[in-house]
Amino acid sequence: MTVRRPYYGWLVLLAAAAAMVGTLPGRTQGLGLITEPLLADLGIGRVDYAQLNLWATLAGAAGALGIGRFIDRLGSRVVLAVVALALGAGVCAMSRVTSFAELAIAVTLTRALGQSALSVVSLAMVGQWFVRRIDMAMAIYSIVMSMGFMIAFPALGALVQARGWRVAWLAVGAAI
Numbered sequence: 374m375t376v377r378r379p380y381y382g383w384l385v386l387l388a389a390a391a392a393m394v395g396t397l398p399g400r401t402q403g404l405g406l407i408t409e410p411l412l413a414d415l416g417i418g419r420v421d422y423a424q425l426n427l428w429a430t431l432a433g434a435a436g437a438l439g440i441g442r443f444i445d446r447l448g449s450r451v452v453l454a455v456v457a458l459a460l461g462a463g464v465c466a467m468s469r470v471t472s473f474a475e476l477a478i479a480v481t482l483t484r485a486l487g488q489s490a491l492s493v494v495s496l497a498m499v500g501q502w503f504v505r506r507i508d509m510a511m512a513i514y515s516i517v518m519s520m521g522f523m524i525a526f527p528a529l530g531a532l533v534q535a536r537g538w539r540v541a542w543l544a545v546g547a548a549i
Contacts, residue, residue, distance in 0.1 A: 385502045386514050392453060392495040394521035395549045397529070398464045398542070399433070399487020401426075404480070406530050407538035414538065417473060425477050433484025440493040449498045456494055457549055460486040464546030468539045 397403035404426070412422055443452050463486055467479035503510035532541040 382502060382510070385498055386510060386517060388453070389495045389498040390514050390517035390521055392457065392491055392498070393518045394525050395457060395460065396487040396491045396495070397522070397525055398467075398545050398549075399460070399483040399485075399489070399491070402526065403487075403529070403545075404483075406526070406533055407542060410533065410538040411476075415470070415473070415476060417476070421473070425473070425480060429477065429481040429484045430488075432481050433489055436485030436489030437493050440490050441497065444494065444497050444501075449494060449501060453491075453494050453498065456486055456490045460491055461546045461549035464549060465543055466546075468542035468546065 408422065411417075412419065417425075440452065440456075460483065463479060463482040467476070467483060470476045470479050499510055499514050500507065529541055529545060532544060
């Protein structure tokens with residue numbers, strides 16, 4: 374008699390897609406939703422912010438380095454949890470910044486943890502779970518992830534307009 378184990382592949386796909394949507398605060402389109410009110414609130418010029426964003430993006434790319442090794446040693450669930458919690462805390466902290474230096478640190482962290490590290494974890498989850506039929510798994514992942522971004526982007530934009538960038542960013546951090 375064969376014991377049937379439940380198939381959790383669809384849950385992995387949902388979790389991986391949700392993790393990729395969770396990278397929104399570390400991505401240009403996510404930061405773009407709060408740029409204008411953030412600049413006005415902190416009194417920062419566009420050129421200074423653009424330079425900050427450039428260096429934060431370049432430095433934040435280092436967040437992808439070593440994540441694969443951590444996934445291999447600790448497993449994707451542990452690394453996903455740690456990176457997501459760290460990103461959520463970083464986004465919440467960013468909602469409280471009051472200076473250019475604090476903003477530089479916060480944006481760099483969101484780039485490193487969101488755009489870089491969490492993206493790697495998300496993609497690795499699908500690749501590790503699905504050995505066969507990876508093509509179908511990635512197609513479903515891409516569709517679900519795209520739908521998640523299509524929901525998250527306007528929802529965050531509406532929240533920024535209704536409640537301000539700080540409340541919106543705190544809500545995003547808490548959601549992650």
